[in-house]
Amino acid sequence: MASKNKQEWRETTLAATLKRAPERKDKFDTMSGVELDTVYAPEDLEGFDYARDLAYPGEYPFTRGVQPSMYRGRVWTMREYSGFGTAEDTNQRYHYLLEQGLTALSVAFHLPTQIGYDSDHPLARGEIGKVGVAIETLRDMEILFEAIPLDKVSTSMTINSTCAPVLAMYIAVGKKQGVAPADLNGTVQNDILKEYIARGTYIFPPRPSMRLTTDIISYCRKEVPRWNSISVSGYHIREAGSTAAQEIAFTLANGIAYVQALIDVGLEVDYFAPRISFFQSSHLNFFEEIAKFRALRRLWAKIMRERFQAKDPRSWMFRFHTQTAGVSLTSQQPLNNIVRTAWEALAAALAGTQSLHTNSFDEAYATPSEEAVTAAVRTQQLLAYESGITDVVDPLGGSYYVESLTSRLEREATGYIAKVDSLGGAIAAIEQGYQQREIQDASYRYVRETEEGRRIVVGVNEFVSPFPKITGLLRVDPEVERRQKERTAQVKKERDNSKVEQTLKRLEDLARGTDNTMPAFLECVEAYATLGEMCDVLRKVFGTQKEFLAF
Amino acid sequence: MAKDRIRVLVAKPGLDGHDRGAKVVARALRDAGMEVIYTGIRQTPEMIVQSAVQEDVDVVGLSVLSGAHMELFPLIIEGLKQKGKGDALVVAGGIIPDDDIPTLKQMGVKAAFGPGTPTSDIVAFIKKELGAG
Numbered sequence: 174m175a176s177k178n179k180q181e182w183r184e185t186t187l188a189a190t191l192k193r194a195p196e197r198k199d200k201f202d203t204m205s206g207v208e209l210d211t212v213y214a215p216e217d218l219e220g221f222d223y224a225r226d227l228a229y230p231g232e233y234p235f236t237r238g239v240q241p242s243m244y245r246g247r248v249w250t251m252r253e254y255s256g257f258g259t260a261e262d263t264n265q266r267y268h269y270l271l272e273q274g275l276t277a278l279s280v281a282f283h284l285p286t287q288i289g290y291d292s293d294h295p296l297a298r299g300e301i302g303k304v305g306v307a308i309e310t311l312r313d314m315e316i317l318f319e320a321i322p323l324d325k326v327s328t329s330m331t332i333n334s335t336c337a338p339v340l341a342m343y344i345a346v347g348k349k350q351g352v353a354p355a356d357l358n359g360t361v362q363n364d365i366l367k368e369y370i371a372r373g374t375y376i377f378p379p380r381p382s383m384r385l386t387t388d389i390i391s392y393c394r395k396e397v398p399r400w401n402s403i404s405v406s407g408y409h410i411r412e413a414g415s416t417a418a419q420e421i422a423f424t425l426a427n428g429i430a431y432v433q434a435l436i437d438v439g440l441e442v443d444y445f446a447p448r449i450s451f452f453q454s455s456h457l458n459f460f461e462e463i464a465k466f467r468a469l470r471r472l473w474a475k476i477m478r479e480r481f482q483a484k485d486p487r488s489w490m491f492r493f494h495t496q497t498a499g500v501s502l503t504s505q506q507p508l509n510n511i512v513r514t515a516w517e518a519l520a521a522a523l524a525g526t527q528s529l530h531t532n533s534f535d536e537a538y539a540t541p542s543e544e545a546v547t548a549a550v551r552t553q554q555l556l557a558y559e560s561g562i563t564d565v566v567d568p569l570g571g572s573y574y575v576e577s578l579t580s581r582l583e584r585e586a587t588g589y590i591a592k593v594d595s596l597g598g599a600i601a602a603i604e605q606g607y608q609q610r611e612i613q614d615a616s617y618r619y620v621r622e623t624e625e626g627r628r629i630v631v632g633v634n635e636f637v638s639p640f641p642k643i644t645g646l647l648r649v650d651p652e653v654e655r656r657q658k659e660r661t662a663q664v665k666k667e668r669d670n671s672k673v674e675q676t677l678k679r680l681e682d683l684a685r686g687t688d689n690t691m692p693a694f695l696e697c698v699e700a701y702a703t704l705g706e707m708c709d710v711l712r713k714v715f716g717t718q719k720e721f722l723a724f
Numbered sequence: 725m726a727k728d729r730i731r732v733l734v735a736k737p738g739l740d741g742h743d744r745g746a747k748v749v750a751r752a753l754r755d756a757g758m759e760v761i762y763t764g765i766r767q768t769p770e771m772i773v774q775s776a777v778q779e780d781v782d783v784v785g786l787s788v789l790s791g792a793h794m795e796l797f798p799l800i801i802e803g804l805k806q807k808g809k810g811d812a813l814v815v816a817g818g819i820i821p822d823d824d825i826p827t828l829k830q831m832g833v834k835a836a837f838g839p840g841t842p843t844s845d846i847v848a849f850i851k852k853e854l855g856a857g
Contacts, residue, residue, distance in 0.1 A: 284739035284790055288766075296768065299795025300739050373741015373765050413744045500744065504838035537839045538821045539791065613747055620748050624842050633840045646821050649791065724750055724762035 179214045203461040205416035213573035230566045234474035237567035238525040239490040244563035250528035251553045256281035256306035258653045260316035263306040277327040281305035287374040289335050289708025292657045302653035309703050310664045314342040324352040328359035334376040336363040338707045341694040360401035366427040367406050370608045371413035379600045381715035392691035401450040411454035412500050414616020417465045422589030430599035442481045446488035455517040456498040464578035466524035495521035496530040502537045506632035506640045510534035539646040606722030668701040676700045684714040732783040735763040735772045740790035752843035773803035789818040801832045
């Protein structure tokens with residue numbers, strides 16, 4: 174006979190089975206350590222209110238999605254984060270990717286560009302053209318987008334402490350192509366706070382960095398109105414080893430800090446909030462990830478409406494890009510990575526991501542080869558066009574398990590946000606090493622659990638077998654460094670150096686004052702000042718930041 | 725003679741900020757009873773050599789995920805030799821293509837541990853090499 178509730182079922186039907194056949198493990202939990210029940214049922218959703226907690230897609234609190242029709246209108250934007258070598262090398266890869274059916278670009282810059290050093294700087298040794306493309310002057314940027322009309326493509330740029338000069342270069346290339354700033358589409362990451370927490374490409378102390386952030390956002394709002402001028406990123410927080418709840422909380426706590434900073438410079442919340450976007454990870458634990466994205470949407474909507482009193486529904490919307498978890502890739506049996514990436518991508522799509530990057534299977538070895546990135550692109554296309562998952566919005570909405578996990582993650586994240594608030598907000602907490610320490614502890618806990626055999630990683634601690642060596646890895650030609658240095662030397666020879674000095678001086682004056690620095694960056698860029706020169710000016714004015722908490 | 729605690733420098737040469745692996749390894753080595761000094765990110769070869777000498781370590785663990793290892797590791801190994809620390813056991817971790825490993829071994833890197841390597845393997849390797857296992 175059917176049980177009346179879960180308790181009765183547990184004591185009768187389930188108990189009888191467990192006596193005969195015990196479960197595989199004493200405890201079942203998600204990879205973040207959320208303990209799981211055998212089954213979820215109506216009693217797990219006590220007090221659940223459809224209109225309040227879910228609502229229809231496109232309506233507050235947007236748990237089911239920010240758009241009413243989601244992928245029935247248009248499938249997610251497919252982007253592949255890519256860049257290597259010189260601007261010519263990467264331009265070629267972009268043309269290849271666009272030919273494979275991608276509709277948008279995502280620029281990876283080499284580390285010297287991200288940290289404000291030219292290629293001839295001693296700290297740039299060995300890094301030229303690695304992990305991204307070398308961009309030092311407007312000349313490089315012109316080559317990077319050669320024959321790519323900037324009014325037709327949407328471009329995402331992963332750039333943070335040097336966001337202002339790099340965005341200025343993009344605007345300048347647009348102008349040279351005859352595309353007005355108002356017609357540019359894309360995103361800059363411009364999220365400095367997570368750099369201190371997890372990613373590491375900061376230059377200046379948090380407070381002057383936040384000033385550059387707000388300069389960029391307010392400039393874009395006026396001059397480049399379709400641009401997403403910040404992409405608050407939980408991706409790197411998760412990659413550094415955080416739990417899902419920490420990813421939610423530390424992302425949104427940073428988001429809160431940006432919103433507050435923009436309000437503090439005198440902007441109305443509804444003036445800028447609709448241009449805020451997010452960037453999250455999709456990790457291995459399938460349902461936890463789906464619940465995480467849904468919790469992020471609901472929590473951000475509440476924060477914007479209740480905490481910041483935003484009135485415009487677009488200010489409440491949590492729009493996000495997803496990348497599959499790089500940290501889940503293994504060097505052992507690398508083809509398995511295609512499958513891991515596929516279900517991570519599936520989770521993001523089932524949870525209504527706006528855009529997606531799928532990792533390539535060879536990334537535990539090198540920057541992706543053309544063959545590997547093609548497989549990654551096809552994975553997205555297979556999901557979008559063959560699986561049927563794009564036909565119905567939020568297909569898992571109403572699942573007892575998914576709804577219960579969504580609420581559970583939201584509660585846990587709310588607790589972390591309260592803790593960050595009590596430490597004085599995201600910046601003060603970073604200065605105290607709070608987020609860094611929490612993430613390190615979580616990261617180590619997960620590694621221990623794996624090594625103790627509590628968690629299975631196929632091909633690593635179970636089902637281990639020899640595997641063929643991966644071939645055709647991308648190698649960055651050592652000539653890249655020479656070619657890059659030569660080009661910058663040539664630019665320096667041809668440019669009007671007095672004009673460069675004059676624009677750098679104006680940048681310095683603006684940096685010392687309170688006016689928006691973006692126009693000065695644009696002037697420097699158009700005079701072919703190098704990124705290193707601009708950042709040296711800022712280092713002089715703002716000082717530099719050491720690592721807050723190492724170990 | 726029983727050796728004192730093994731002293732390890734875990735270092736991040738180059739500009740990449742991916743320090744999850746380095747921190748996990750540092751903590752695992754510490755839990756395995758070793759004395760661990762972690763440099764933090766963005767260390768130049770010169771800074772790493774100096775720390776290795778100053779801390780008089782037995783082991784130097786280098787973590788690079790940006791692909792700069794072929795340029796940076798030789799500078800570190802050369803520097804260690806010049807400063808009389810050529811006997812330190814040098815091991816590496818990060819994103820390192822298989823094809824680079826023979827060259828790295830010739831340079832004097834004793835082992836390269838890629839993503840997914842259990843920390844227990846690294847602990848065992850160090851103990852074996854130092855005759856402390």
